[in-house]
Amino acid sequence: MKKWTYLVAAGILLGATPVFTGCIDNDEPEGITVLRGAKAELLKAKASVAAASVEQIKAEAALKLAEAEVKKAEAARIQAIADYEAAKAKEMEYKAELANIQNEEARADLENKIKMYAEQRAAAERAAQAAAAQLEVTLMNLKAQLATQEALYEQALKDLALAKNTLTEAQQKHLQKWTNALDNAQKDVKSKAEKYETAVKLLAELTKTMDKTEAKESYLRTEKKAVEDAKAELDAAIAARDLAKEYAEKEIEAAGKWEEEMLALEADLKALDKKIADLQTERTKVEMATAGEYDEVLKARQAYMDLTGYTWDENLQDFGEINSSKEEIKLNDIAISINEPGLGLSADYTITDSYYYSDYLKALQNGTEFQLSSVTTINNLKEAIKGCALTPNGEAWTAENIILYTSWLENAKVNRDFIKGQWEQAVKAFKGLEFGNPTSFEGFDKVEEVVAIYNEAIKKYNADVEAMNAARDKYENISQEDRDKRQEITDNWTKAQADNQAEYEKTIAEIEKGLGALEKAKDVAYANYDKLKTQYDQIENPTADDAKPYKAAEETYNKADAAYIDAHNKAWGYNKDNGDGTWTWVKGSREKADDLRINKNVIAEKDYYLAIAKQMEEYFKVNPNDVLYSEYIKLNNAIYEYNVGSAHVANAAYQDVRAALSYFNSSFGFSSDYAVIDAAYYYYDEEKQMNIPQEVKAEDVARIDKYDLQDRIYYYSEQLYGYNNGNRLIELTTEEIKKEIEERYMANNPDASFVPYWYYTNMYNSSYGAVGKVEYYTAAIAQGNAALQTETKAKIETLLAEMDAHLAAIDAQFAGYITDVVEPAEKAYTTAYTTLMDKFTKIDADLAEANAQKFAKKPVLDKINAAIAVYLSQEMKPDGTPVKSTTLDDLRAELKGIYDAAVADVYERETTLIEKKEALQAVIDGTKEPVAAQQEAVAEAQAALEAAQAELKAASEALQAEIERISATDAE
Structure with a gap:
């Protein structure tokens, strides 16, 4: 259980907000009734805490962005490493191959490939560096957000301190536990944020480090220090736990004794602060006493950096990126003089060379080969000497x-x-x-022969096509004429049906018109009758004269109705009574009109089928049994029948011309031009809209372009x-x-x-x-x-020995520079630095231990102190008796809760130390990659930071709720 969560659950927040209900005593705590006159200052402090809480939300969002950027960096590094390793492998492969190649073109090709893969390797490095840079930018944004959050919380604590100045001592003690909790939670966030920053920075460094050995060394260097720090934190947490245990087990009854204990706790805190201040003062004295030595260390370090090109990384306290050495190192000139006609070797020149030592270090750092130009020149010369005894394929002559x-x-x-x-x-x-003009060339007679055959084939094909087209046109014309006449007959039949329908519809319209007029007259007569009858019905004592108007109107309506019924029967038909009990249907004008339409349509249909039969008779007179189509098919087959049709014969002749032309041209060593024969064979007649192959002349077909x-x-x-x-x-x-x-x-x-x-x-x-x-x-x-001559072999051995002597001299110069210049400079710096640092070793260790003790013990001391203060603080009635007091059992329960929280903190830090040791050992053993281990460390650091932020949020909300409660009490 986390510290603040436990503090809440244990009941230290005696008047807490409902957010923490269930474990909280909601009775009015001591001191509330005397909290008067401080409302404005308290509300100002509450506003400061609220503002800090808002900024905390932004910081949490920034942390989520950082988490996403960590994942992006992981993916980018995986791809970059894959690209880097693949490019490096190819680069090394071609470099090894280049050493055995003498041919200039082949060497140039390999050198281009080496450059290409070197650029790919560099591109992979740049991609990893870009991902790391973006990760660092995101981390900077998070740091800025957390710094703003920290500043606001610190301001809130200052405002709370000012507000408490307006309160009594009892009132101050009442609020102290909330402010202590907020202060400790904010410090825990700061500590966790620093650890998260350290973890992400190392991940960024590893992300852009392509060399696995270098990545491992960087990880081990950082994580060994992290293990030491975790051990120190655990030791401090154990000391804090032991302190909490001591107070949880104290058997003190008298309040005065507890007050003495509280004063002792405050004295412990002051003693810790004094110890740290004294140690810092002592360290300052050592710094002042060793100022001259420090300047000498800086000079020695600068001299070493001038030689090597190293830059100083203050964060890592180590040499990091390599730039360029300050001075160039010149090697001794090497005179080369070879004059061996028997070997075919001649060389007379002087090799001059220089280099920057930083280039050598960069090559080591990047895992690439470093070679001086003079060494390359001599090695190439050695290969040339060896080549005198080797075949072009690099084998010994036999x-x-x-x-x-x-x-x-x-x-x-x-x-x-x-x-x-x-x-x-x-x-x-x-x-x-x-x-x-090709006519005088050998083989032209063959071209003339196949061209003559082609022309005859084309004549035959074109004649066949013309005859086939004429037969097709005749057949299509007769067929079209038949279709046109059939269509005309069909159109006439359709028109007759339409005319009959139109005549029928006209008759019906006239009938409907007459009926409509009679129906309207009937409706008008009835309306008039209805009106007059209604008027008559309204007369109280009507006379016979009063009835005359409506009776006349009634007679008029009856006549109109009879006329409408008579007309309707004549239009729609009716059953006539024969007087003998039978009836006869009398057709109306509508039915008669429909009968007339049907009769006319029947006559038109008979005329249609008669006309169709006559047309078929006429068609078969000119095309009996479809003879015209059969003729067309016959002519078509004569053209396109496989292998024997005139089209196939013409195509074969065309191909023969092309073959003869190819043979004719190739015999003279130039390419064939088929333009003339192709254009003739595939000629398209725009007017006739069809292909019509043309005849050609042999001299045109075989024309030669000089x-x-x-x-x-x-x-x-x-x-x-x-x-x-x-x-x-x-x-x-x-x-x-x-x-x-x-x-x-x-x-x-x-x-x-x-x-x-x-x-x-x-x-x-x-x-x-x-x-x-x-x-x-x-x-x-x-x-x-x-x-193969013995004398030649001896000369080769002598020349190779001479080249090896030159190489040995270069190696001696190079090694001598390291031994005589670089190593003494490095030793001078490291000796001066170590000597200086030894003077700070003990005091720095004491300071680190004191700070760790304070960091772990202060929250526990604050909590114990606050619990005792609450127990001792009493709110008095006017008669001098206490309103309410915290019982001794309450105090002991709180002290037990503080101890339990300290035990949990020890467990957490012990777990952290074990995990860090295991991760470190896994990387040392090679069972885990440094980047994978660091990714886990970042995830753990993020989780710890998120938990600390949650603790801070809970402390902030509890403090705001208590201020609100106090303010509300004051208002009452």
């Missing part, structure tokens, strides 16, 4: 390898001769070509002599190639006396096509024969 390379040489010659033959043929054609032939010459020339020698119309001899290579090398190396083998082979292989490939294998075989 007699078997020479046989293998000789076979490859023969294959290269065959390939060269084939390409050269193509090139020569194309050049010959180009020189003798009359622009655009510029196209020139492109082919360029293609073959490039294959034969290399990409720098396209468009050659004359041969490039091996002597000319060798001369070009020698001139290029000597231009770049004016002091050289010969061209080395590797340069010949690289240039032959990369710049001179199939001819160069032959010379490449020839030169490689010559190098192989030389490599």
Whole structure:
């Protein structure tokens, strides 16, 4: 159970708000009746507490945002680590491969890949750094919000202190337990917030640290200190628990003795404060006494940072990010002089080099390779020396390898001769070509032959299509004429039916019109009769003359009604009495009109079917048994029947022309142009809206574009002599190639006396096509024969030993700088720093212990003190007798509750220490990643901060409720 929650449940808040009902004594506490005259100050203090509570809500929202940012940072780091490791693996793979590659093009390709993956690795680092930066920004926002909250609560406590100055001592003691609880809760929030900040900062640091070893070291360095702090907090909590236990078990009866205990508690608090103040004073004296030593430490530290480029991280108390060393370190010059024509090696230059020590440290930090340019140059030279005894594939030369390379040489010659033959043929054609005229070229007669067959096939196809289209048009015209006449007959029948219907509807309308007029006359006559009859009925003593008007109107109505009934019967029909007990139906004009319509429709239908029959007779006279359609199908099959139809024959002829054209063009080394034959075969007649293949001339189909032939010459020339020698119309001899290579090398190396083998082979292989490939294998075989000589092997060993001596000299210089300069500077700083810090070790430990004791014991002391104060405070009646007093049992129950809360606090801190030790050991053992462990630590720190905020909220609400209660009592 948390401290404040327990304090409430134990009954220390004797007049608490209903929020805490169930465990609270709601009787009026002592001191209430004398709380007068302080209402304004108390309400001001209450408003301050309320304002702080509002700010606390904002801080809690900021904490939730920080939680979300922690999760985003976790996801970003997982992705960044995956990208970083993948890119780094590829980068290392290609770097290892690069060391064994001599070919310039292949080396350039690998170097580009290395740069690409290095950039990907850097991008992953930037992504992780961005996530960490955003996490730190969110943490800063939370810190600012918590700082505002803290400032407002501190102001509230100041306002409460001012308000209490207007109260009596008994009244002050009555409120002290609430203000103590709020003060302690706010301090607990501050402590938990600092731990949360520390946890998140370490998580941010780990998030942007790609190197796992460095991440582990950073985690261990921080968490070992955290374990020590947790141990100190546990020790302090145990001391506080023991103190609470002591008071919970005291068997004191007299109030005066309890007052002595309260004074002793206050003395303990003052003694703790005095001890801390004395220790701080003592530490200040040590600081003043060691000011000169401190300056020397700063100088030594700056000297070390100038050498290494390290920056000082005040929070970690350690060297963090590396910038750049202040001065560049120059290495001794190395003279290289090699002149070995037998090996094909020539080198005469001086290697100069310098570096910044910080670059070496950065490479160590990033887990990347650090290599001086001079070392790279010498290693490359070593590879060149070793290469004198190796095949281009990096294998040692043997007699078997020479046989293998000789076979490859023969294959290269065959390939060269084939390409050269193509090139020569194309050049010959180009020189003798009359622009655009193919008739004089070999193979043109074959083109003429297939074009003639094509033209005949096209003639036949077009004639067949024309005949088929004529048959189709005749069939469609006759069919359309038949459809049109049938439609005309149908339209006439439909019109007759419509006319009959219109005539019927006209007759009905006239009948309805007449009936309507008679019905209206009847209704008018009845209305007149009804009016006159009503007037007559209203006469008190009517006479015969009075009845005449309505009787005349009645007669008029009867006549109108009879006329309407007669007309209605004539329109709708009626049953006539035959006088013999039978009846005869007499048709009305409506029924007669309908009979007439039906009769006319029957006649029109018979006329329709007669006309249709006559039309069918006429149609079959011109197209008996659908002979026109059969003719059309016959002609269609003649065109499109598979393999034998004229369309298939024409298409086959078209394909033959294309094949002949392809063979004709390829024999001269240029691409085929099918534009003429394609345009003719797929010609579309806009007027007729259809494809009509056209006949062609053989010389048009096989026309030759000299510029196209020139492109082919360029293609073959490039294959034969290399990409720098396209468009050659004359041969490039091996002597000319060798001369070009020698001139290029000597231009770049004016002091050289010969061209080395590797340069010949690289240039032959990369710049001179199939001819160069032959010379490449020839030169490689010559190098192989030389490599097998005993004298050659001895020279190689001597040169390699010379290069190793240069490397050893560089290593000695590099190591010497570390031994003679860097390490002494580091030792000077660490010695000065350690010596200085040793003078603070004991006093800092004493201060830390005293502060931990105060942090753990003060809340307990405050609670015990407040409980005793409540017990001792009494509100007196005018006669001097107490109104109400807290009993001794109440006091002991409260002291027991304080002890229980202290026990719970010890358990909580002991659990925290165990968890921190387990997490630390898991990272040490490698069973848990530092980031995963720190993510758990952040979650735990957040939970602790949220719990502390909840405690603070409860204390704030309880204090506000008590002030409200006091104010209400005062108003009464």
